[in-house]
Amino acid sequence: xxxxxxxxxxxxxxxxxxxxxxxxxxxxxxxxxxxxxxxxxxxxxxxxxxxxxxxxxxxxxxxxxxxxxxxxxxxxxxxxxxxxxxxxxxxxxxxxxxxxxxxxxxxxxxxxxxxxxxxxxxxxxxxxxxxxxxxxxxxxxxxxxxxxxxxxxxxx
Numbered sequence: 001x002x003x004x005x006x007x008x009x010x011x012x013x014x015x016x017x018x019x020x021x022x023x024x025x026x027x028x029x030x031x032x033x034x035x036x037x038x039x040x041x042x043x044x045x046x047x048x049x050x051x052x053x054x055x056x057x058x059x060x061x062x063x064x065x066x067x068x069x070x071x072x073x074x075x076x077x078x079x080x081x082x083x084x085x086x087x088x089x090x091x092x093x094x095x096x097x098x099x100x101x102x103x104x105x106x107x108x109x110x111x112x113x114x115x116x117x118x119x120x121x122x123x124x125x126x127x128x129x130x131x132x133x134x135x136x137x138x139x140x141x142x143x144x145x146x147x148x149x150x151x152x153x154x155x156x
Contacts, residue, residue: 015143016102021055022118022137023048024111024128025067037070044133044155049074051136051153057081058103063088063110072108088113095120099141122146 026041026048037045052075060076061084062068069083076083086094088110094117098105109117111128114137118125123139123146136151 018098018100018102018139018141019104020098020121020137020139020141021052021057021104021106022114022139023071023106023108024114024133024135025065025071025108027133028067034066036066040155041067041071041133044153045071045074047153047155048136049078052106053078056104057106058100059084059105060108061086061094061097061105062108063113065110068108068110072106075106091117091120118148123148 025037026044027038028035028041029038048071057075057079058081060072060079060081062072064085064087068088069085072083084097086097091113094107098107098117098121107117111130111132114135115125115127118137118139121139121141125137125148128135134152134154136153138149138151140147
């Protein structure tokens with residue numbers, strides 16, 4: 001949490017930035033058409049919930065899939081927010097939604113969509129391995145810049 005605050009405080013911009021937390025859904029059960037979270041996935045959601053507990057979110061956005069919704073729902077509930085569903089394939093709509101000055105948002109996505117979303121917002125992002133669930137990206141968008149920080153959060 002401390003590194004998130006340091007990163008955000010380092011931004012010295014008089015405009016109203018958009019702060020976006022981007023996370024991949026937690027671990028899923030064995031391959032199925034639309035799998036739920038595994039036990040380790042539920043554990044990761046609890047850890048993410050603790051990590052974001054003190055962040056004042058204005059919105060929580062998820063794709064339509066069960067694993068992303070199950071990752072987003074407890075966090076949204078803790079913040080008394082609904083989960084806004086935007087289809088994973090509708091990245092243009094998501095990017096438009098994320099350009100909301102003064103807002104702090106959480107996006108729960110997928111290993112194959114997160115890099116594209118981050119790049120569409122103007123930051124760089126390397127591909128995410130299909131077995132990697134430990135990343136929390138913090139983006140700060142201003143009128144003319146995108147700054148990002150990749151943090152790791154592990155589950156034992």
